[in-house]
Amino acid sequence: MDDSIAVAPDQLVQRHAQPGRSLLAVLHAIQDELGYVPPAAVAPLARAMNLSRAEVHGVITYYHHFRTQPAAPVTVQLCRAEACRSMGTEALAQHIEAHTGCRFDVHHDAEHQHGATVELESVYCLGQCALSPALMLNGTLHAKVTPQKFDAIFAAASKRVEVTA
Numbered sequence: 598m599d600d601s602i603a604v605a606p607d608q609l610v611q612r613h614a615q616p617g618r619s620l621l622a623v624l625h626a627i628q629d630e631l632g633y634v635p636p637a638a639v640a641p642l643a644r645a646m647n648l649s650r651a652e653v654h655g656v657i658t659y660y661h662h663f664r665t666q667p668a669a670p671v672t673v674q675l676c677r678a679e680a681c682r683s684m685g686t687e688a689l690a691q692h693i694e695a696h697t698g699c700r701f702d703v704h705h706d707a708e709h710q711h712g713a714t715v716e717l718e719s720v721y722c723l724g725q726c727a728l729s730p731a732l733m734l735n736g737t738l739h740a741k742v743t744p745q746k747f748d749a750i751f752a753a754a755s756k757r758v759e760v761t762a
């Protein structure tokens with residue numbers, strides 16, 4: 598696991614763990630800044646919040662939202678809730694897995710071992726139920742997604758990653 602971060606964990610925690618702020622708010626702030634919550638921040642967070650390391654770790658792992666590694670360059674969040682399911686999201690999920698060669702909701706550590714540039718995540722409702730199936734690709738919302746539409750937006754995103762790499 599690559600735990601190298603640009604800022605020292607202590608400084609990171611000091612900056613965000615202000616008095617009166619809840620652990621959840623601090624974790625959100627750290628993730629907003631870095632894109633993930635580095636494991637090296639757990640100990641200073643525990644000290645700052647007067648909690649055990651196990652408690653901090655427990656909160657990070659309980660909430661699916663928090664990640665402990667940077668996101669892959671291309672991340673797909675596919676809605677698998679009821680409205681999208683009724684409009685074929687499961688068939689779309691199979692297509693996406695076949696097309697990308699990745700699997701949904703594989704543990705991040707396992708993905709990084711393979712040097713993955715694509716991460717597939719299931720989410721439950723993106724607020725686009727009337728326009729299902731819906732997904733987010735690198736933070737951009739796409740509605741009424743067909744396999745063909747997915748292939749096109751995925752190709753465009755992959756190209757952007759190659760260009761900026």
Ligand code: FES
Nearest residue numbers: 676681723725726
């Ligand atoms: S159920 Fe998929 S966007 Fe609401």
